[in-house]
Amino acid sequence: MAVGLGPLPTLHPVPGFELGIASAGIKRPGRKDVVVMRCAEGSTIAGVTTTNAFCAAPVLVTRERLEGDVRYLLTNTGNANAGTGPDGLVRARRACARLAELAGVDEAAVLPFSTGVIGEPLPVEKIEAALPAALADLREDNWALAAEGIMTTDTQPKGASRQFEHDGVTVTITGISKGAGMIRPNMATMLGYIATNAKVARDVLHALVRDAANKSFNRITIDGDTSTNDCCMLIATGQAALPEITAASGELFAKLKQAVFDVFMEIAQAIVRDGEGATKFVTVQVNGGGNHQECLDVAYAVAHSPLIKTALFASDPNWGRILAAVGYAGVPNLDVSKIDVFLGEVCIASQGGRAASYTEAQGAAVMAREEITIRIELGRGDCSETIWTTDLSHEYVKINAEYRT
Amino acid sequence: MAVGLGPLPTLHPVPGFELGIASAGIKRPGRKDVVVMRCAEGSTIAGVTTTNAFCAAPVLVTRERLEGDVRYLLTNTGNANAGTGPDGLVRARRACARLAELAGVDEAAVLPFSTGVIGEPLPVEKIEAALPAALADLREDNWALAAEGIMTTDTQPKGASRQFEHDGVTVTITGISKGAGMIRPNMATMLGYIATNAKVARDVLHALVRDAANKSFNRITIDGDTSTNDCCMLIATGQAALPEITAASGELFAKLKQAVFDVFMEIAQAIVRDGEGATKFVTVQVNGGGNHQECLDVAYAVAHSPLIKTALFASDPNWGRILAAVGYAGVPNLDVSKIDVFLGEVCIASQGGRAASYTEAQGAAVMAREEITIRIELGRGDCSETIWTTDLSHEYVKINAEYRT
Numbered sequence: 010m011a012v013g014l015g016p017l018p019t020l021h022p023v024p025g026f027e028l029g030i031a032s033a034g035i036k037r038p039g040r041k042d043v044v045v046m047r048c049a050e051g052s053t054i055a056g057v058t059t060t061n062a063f064c065a066a067p068v069l070v071t072r073e074r075l076e077g078d079v080r081y082l083l084t085n086t087g088n089a090n091a092g093t094g095p096d097g098l099v100r101a102r103r104a105c106a107r108l109a110e111l112a113g114v115d116e117a118a119v120l121p122f123s124t125g126v127i128g129e130p131l132p133v134e135k136i137e138a139a140l141p142a143a144l145a146d147l148r149e150d151n152w153a154l155a156a157e158g159i160m161t162t163d164t165q166p167k168g169a170s171r172q173f174e175h176d177g178v179t180v181t182i183t184g185i186s187k188g189a190g191m192i193r194p195n196m197a198t199m200l201g202y203i204a205t206n207a208k209v210a211r212d213v214l215h216a217l218v219r220d221a222a223n224k225s226f227n228r229i230t231i232d233g234d235t236s237t238n239d240c241c242m243l244i245a246t247g248q249a250a251l252p253e254i255t256a257a258s259g260e261l262f263a264k265l266k267q268a269v270f271d272v273f274m275e276i277a278q279a280i281v282r283d284g285e286g287a288t289k290f291v292t293v294q295v296n297g298g299g300n301h302q303e304c305l306d307v308a309y310a311v312a313h314s315p316l317i318k319t320a321l322f323a324s325d326p327n328w329g330r331i332l333a334a335v336g337y338a339g340v341p342n343l344d345v346s347k348i349d350v351f352l353g354e355v356c357i358a359s360q361g362g363r364a365a366s367y368t369e370a371q372g373a374a375v376m377a378r379e380e381i382t383i384r385i386e387l388g389r390g391d392c393s394e395t396i397w398t399t400d401l402s403h404e405y406v407k408i409n410a411e412y413r414t
Numbered sequence: 415m416a417v418g419l420g421p422l423p424t425l426h427p428v429p430g431f432e433l434g435i436a437s438a439g440i441k442r443p444g445r446k447d448v449v450v451m452r453c454a455e456g457s458t459i460a461g462v463t464t465t466n467a468f469c470a471a472p473v474l475v476t477r478e479r480l481e482g483d484v485r486y487l488l489t490n491t492g493n494a495n496a497g498t499g500p501d502g503l504v505r506a507r508r509a510c511a512r513l514a515e516l517a518g519v520d521e522a523a524v525l526p527f528s529t530g531v532i533g534e535p536l537p538v539e540k541i542e543a544a545l546p547a548a549l550a551d552l553r554e555d556n557w558a559l560a561a562e563g564i565m566t567t568d569t570q571p572k573g574a575s576r577q578f579e580h581d582g583v584t585v586t587i588t589g590i591s592k593g594a595g596m597i598r599p600n601m602a603t604m605l606g607y608i609a610t611n612a613k614v615a616r617d618v619l620h621a622l623v624r625d626a627a628n629k630s631f632n633r634i635t636i637d638g639d640t641s642t643n644d645c646c647m648l649i650a651t652g653q654a655a656l657p658e659i660t661a662a663s664g665e666l667f668a669k670l671k672q673a674v675f676d677v678f679m680e681i682a683q684a685i686v687r688d689g690e691g692a693t694k695f696v697t698v699q700v701n702g703g704g705n706h707q708e709c710l711d712v713a714y715a716v717a718h719s720p721l722i723k724t725a726l727f728a729s730d731p732n733w734g735r736i737l738a739a740v741g742y743a744g745v746p747n748l749d750v751s752k753i754d755v756f757l758g759e760v761c762i763a764s765q766g767g768r769a770a771s772y773t774e775a776q777g778a779a780v781m782a783r784e785e786i787t788i789r790i791e792l793g794r795g796d797c798s799e800t801i802w803t804t805d806l807s808h809e810y811v812k813i814n815a816e817y818r819t
Contacts, residue, residue, distance in 0.1 A: 033529055062748040063741030063766070092737045094751075094767030127734020128768050191738065232720040234735075235742035315637040315720070315806070316596055316814055323815035329532020331637075332497045333596065336468030337640035343467040346499075361468070362499030363533050401720070403811050409721055410728035 011165050012290040012379050012399075014282040020152035021181045022172045025246025026204040027048030028155040029146035033139035035087035035132055036125065041158040043136055045078075045108065045143040046082040046202060049115050052246045053208075054079045054120075057222045059239035066097030066131075067121035068238060070105065080118040082202065082242065083108050086187075090123040090131040091237040100131040107137045124161055124187065124200055124238050156185040159200055162408060163189045165283050169275035171268040175261050178251050180207050182268045185240075186276040190285040190409060192231035199280065201226060201241040203272055207233055208247030208382035209254045216256070218243040221270050225277035228396040231284040232405075233313040236252055243269070244389045281397045286405030289321050290380045297387040299304045303340045304394035307385060310338035318401030320383065326372025328357040335385060347388030353381060416570050417695040417784050417804075419687040425557035426575045426586045430454030430651025431609040433560040434551035440492030440537055446563040448541055450513065450548040451607060452488040457651045458613075459484045459525075460620035462627050464644035464815070471495045471502030471536075472526035473643060475510065484521040487607065487647065488513050488541075491592075495528040495536040504600035505536040512542045516549055528590065529566055529605055529643050541544040561590040564605055567813060568594045570688050576673040580666050583656050585612050587673045591681040592644075595690040595814060597636035599649035604685065606631060606646040608677055612670055613652035614659045621661070623648040626675050631680035633801040636689040637810075638718040663718050686802045688703065691810030694726050695785045699800045702792040708745045709799035712790060715743035723806030724788065731777025733762040740790060752793030758786060 026048045035042045048054065056075055058178050067090055083105060090097045105119035111117075123131065156166035171181040188199025201222075209217070222241050247253070254262050284291050293311050298304035311317055314334045320327040331350055336343070345361035353375035356364045375381060432452045440447045453459065461480055472495055488510060495502045510524035517524075521655050528536065561571035573590040593604025606627075614622070620642045627646050652658070659667050687695050698716050703709035717724055719739045725732040736755055741748070750766035758780035780786060 038542060061738060061741040062745070063737045063750050089734070092763065092767055097767070127732075127738060128763075144604065158658060191735075193742075234719050234721050234738060237734075237741060238739050254609050313718075314639050315810070316639050319811050319814035322811065325815070327532075329494070329497050329642075330596075332468045333466060333642050336466040336642060337598075340467065345468050358497065358533075360499065362497055362502070401811060403808055405720070406724050406727065406806060406808050406811055409724035410730070 011283040012287050014165055014279055017153050017168050018166045019170060020183050020304065021172055022149035023181050023183050023204040023246060024149065025052060025248035026244060027147040027149050028151040029143040029148070030151065030154045030158040031139040031143035031146060033085065033135040034045065035085060035135055040398065041154065042086045043069065043139045043143050044155045044158040045140070046149065046285050048080055048246060048412045050249060052244055053211045053214050054244045055211060055218045056240060056242040057218055058336065059236055061235050061237045063237050063296060065123060065238045066101040067123045068240060069098060070101045070296050071120045071122065071240060072118050074120055077117050079120055080114045080239060081108055081112060082120050082122065084122040084159055086159060087125040087137050088123060088129055088131050089125045089127045089238050092128040092170045097131065100133040104133050104136045108140050111140055114405045122200055122240055124159070135166060141156060152183055152185060157189040157257055159185065161187065162285055163187050163215045163283055166278035167276050167283065169272045171271050173264050173268055175251060175264060175392050178249050180249050180265065181205060182272050184272045184276050184406040187302060188278055189279040189283050190231060191236045191283065192229060192280060193232040193233045193235045199236055199239055201243070202275060203269065204246065206246050206249040207253060207254055207268070209245035213255055214243055214245055217266060217269055221273040224270065229277050229281050230309065230312050230396060230398050246412040277398055281399055284327045284399035285408045286402040287399035288402050289400040291321060291398050292382040292395060293398060294382060294393065295387065296384065296393045298307055298392040299390035301392050301394055304392050306340060307335055307338045307387065308394055308396045310334045311383060312396055312398035315401055320372065321400035324373070324376040326352060326369065326376045328372065332358055347385040351384040352376065416688040417692050419570055419684055422558050422561060422571055422573050422640045424575060425573045425588050426577055427554035428586050428588050428609040428651060429554065429611045429697050430457060430653035432552040433556040435556065435559045435563040436544040436548035436551065438490065438540040440540055441489060446559065447491045447558045448544045448548050449489045449563040450545070450552065452552050453485055453649050454651045454653060457649055458616045458617060458619050459649045460554040460623045461645060461647040462623055464641055466640050466642045468497060468642050470528060471498055471506040472528045473645060474503060475506045477643060479522050479525055482522050484525055485519050486513055486517060487525050487527065489527040489543050489564055491564060491604065492530040493528060493534055493536050494530045494532045494643050497533040498535060501726040502536065504670065505538040509538050509541045514569045516545055524762060527605055532642060532789060536700035543619040557588055557590060564590065564592040566592065567690055568592050568632055568688050572681050572684035574677045576676050578669045578673055580656060580669060583654050585654055585670065586610060586707065587677050589677045589681050591685055593685040594688050595636060596639040596641045597634060597642045597685060597689065598638045604641055604644055606681060608647070608674065609649040609651065610674070611651050611654040612659055613656060618660055619650055622671060622674055624723035626678040629675065634682050634686045634805050635714065635717050635801060636686065636757060683802055688805055690813045691807040692804035693807050694805040696726060696803050696805065697785065697787040697800060698774055698796070698803060699787060699789045700792065701789065701798045702794055703797040704795035706797050706799055709797050711745060712740055712743045712792065713799055713801045715739045716788060717803035718800055720806055726805035727807045729778070729781040730767050731757060731762065731774065731781045733757065733777065737763055754791040757781065
């Protein structure tokens with residue numbers, strides 16, 4: 010049911026970054042559920058992880074090791090290794106240790122990532138048994154299969170790729186992501202891996218992943234549930250024959266930043282387009298706020314309201330529900346007589362009430378579309394924020410009621 | 415589909431408080447949609463209203479007049495008169511003025527209440543035309559029909575009644591409520607009217623309605639959407655041959671308070687039991703918090719999570735989703751290793767992980783019930799909070815996707 014999400018675009022290989030896929034049979038025999046990624050020696054890596062206090066065991070291990078020399082990323086689906094206590098940590102480390110042993114690197118050079126059901130013991134033996142096949146499969150042109158290998162309730166693989174030239178050298182940025190439910194990332198996404206062959210100083214890379222995630226993964230929501238396992242990693246292999254990029258690198262830094270932001274945004278929005286049960290791709294834009302937080306508060310109140318989400322599913326321009334959500338978003342001293350609300354290009358509410366020019370037919374025409382923008386003008390200041398979300402359909406209930414059966 | 419909500423209990427008449435019902439044909443011809451309530455001269459009244467910044471026109475008028483001498487309450491369903499701007503105020507006042515004229519009282523003695531679709535002009539002519547019939551119908555024993563007359567998407571009328579004796583005099587407290595969706599009251603409910611024949615000083619009555627609403631209507635949530643029209647009114651007619659009750663009235667005050675709290679709780683919980691599409695009545699109890707707010711934050715994170723609500727609908731003991739919600743509730747410095755979670759009497763998570771004693775069969779047995787308690791022990795302090803909510807079913811989506819069709 011993905012909205013406006015076509016087949017995977019061409020995912021250009023990133024020199025120095027290889028991906029290998031295998032089937033460990035974690036949930037179902039034969040399903041690709043283990044992905045190993047190898048970063049060339051000398052790569053830098055930076056990442057952001059979930060703010061959920063119940064973060065999963067692999068997230069804790071990844072956080073410990075992120076500042077070191079990372080060479081491998083090990084991902085499994087079908088089991089989140091979350092809510093598993095000290096035993097979860099033991100199992101996450103054990104899978105990494107086995108991969109390190111097979112690859113001949115330090116155990117601390119392996120970062121673990123897990124996604125799937127919460128609270129079940131990680132079947133670490135199955136993962137260990139699949140590692141030789143994953144290592145044997147490592148190839149730079151394996152992005153598309155890896156995008157499939159990290160899927161859970163996703164209906165389609167998600168990826169994006171950009172290239173630009175600098176001094177005759179091609180710089181590539183390619184990324185993949187997964188996620189369709191339990192999506193309200195906060196400082197991270199469900200899982201996202203983005204690599205470039207540029208050489209980037211670690212502090213610059215860290216600022217880049219934080220800023221890019223903040224404008225993309227941290228601006229999407231499907232059900233308002235922040236996952237225990239969110240992680241987003243940005244790897245720079247440094248294989249491009251260009252000087253190391255710092256914030257002072259001028260044009261080269263600007264080009265890289267733009268391309269990285271584009272890839273992040275495309276794979277973050279792909280998660281919304283493939284949101285569980287989604288039939289609409291909804292942009293909520295809040296302008297005229299006194300500060301960014303109040304814009305976000307209004308945008309998330311609208312994006313999380315089950316009443317608005319069901320009206321979107323029904324293509325019903327029930328704008329009263331939008332006004333109600335703006336009203337309970339908690340903005341201090343909100344002057345409702347200054348608020349305008351637009352559905353697409355149609356002004357539905359003006360100065361806090363139904364717009365004089367508005368007709369149901371206009372609203373219905375916008376609501377019939379698959380991609381809808383709700384724009385709210387607060388009339389309080391100059392700040393704006395934009396987030397992306399989905400509707401709430403019968404299918405969402407069905408998927409999540411039957412997830413474990 | 416109401417959960418554990420039987421037919422209306424006996425609603426004892428309250429001397430000095432009459433109710434009259436009529437059909438104005440606001441949404442459908444013949445449906446009871448106008449209710450007039452008359453308070454005997456000398457009654458005191460206190461109320462709480464929505465905190466939504468987009469509060470409806472009748473809420474604004476009621477707030478203005480609540481401190482004066484109130485004699486009539488005029489309620490219509492089918493139209494919320496919200497998001498209607500200055501014209502909405504004109505229409506709300508006009509309906510009150512007509513009732514005041516017919517009844518021979520000051521216009522300011524009439525409080526208006528509306529519930530129904532947001533953003534449509536109030537059909538004030540229809541309401542005016544129905545007023546004579548409603549006035550002619552005024553009777554003290556009309557509570558049950560009035561409970562029907564204030565319904566919108568409610569499947570059942572809601573009411574409760576208590577009586578106690580004091581010095582040989584019977585004190586009665588009877589109340590009705592309506593509401594099934596857009597329910598996350600804040601300082602009020604959708605609509606609630608509770609009357610007593612006790613004589614109560616206005617300041618005492620105000621404290622009573624605030625405290626009672628805070629422990630009942632303000633602790634229920636169905637979809638997290640705070641309505642634009644929430645109002646809860648407590649009327650004391652003073653017809654009982656007893657001295658005026660003040661906070662210093664000792665035993666009499668204590669008896670009244672207990673009976674008022676009981677009625678509030680019963681009709682607030684009735685709203686949850688009749689929640690849109692509800693198949694479960696869910697109590698979320700958070701103990702061991704460092705303060706009340708963090709208990710509420712955790713309770714509402716659990717109660718609003720679509721993932722938990724769909725798991726409840728499916729009777730799936732997916733306790734990992736509960737841990738995840740506790741984890742993102744925003745409690746500062748949460749030590750997850752101190753947290754225990756119980757489903758009914760079954761400990762499902764202990765010290766932040768799956769309880770060693772827990773089996774799926776135990777969880778499934780609790781989840782199969784219609785009434786379920788989720789208890790979370792934070793291990794941080796001595797504060798507790800309890801709220802009540804529902805599951806999220808196919809029927810909820812259906813009701814709200816088709817509300818205006």
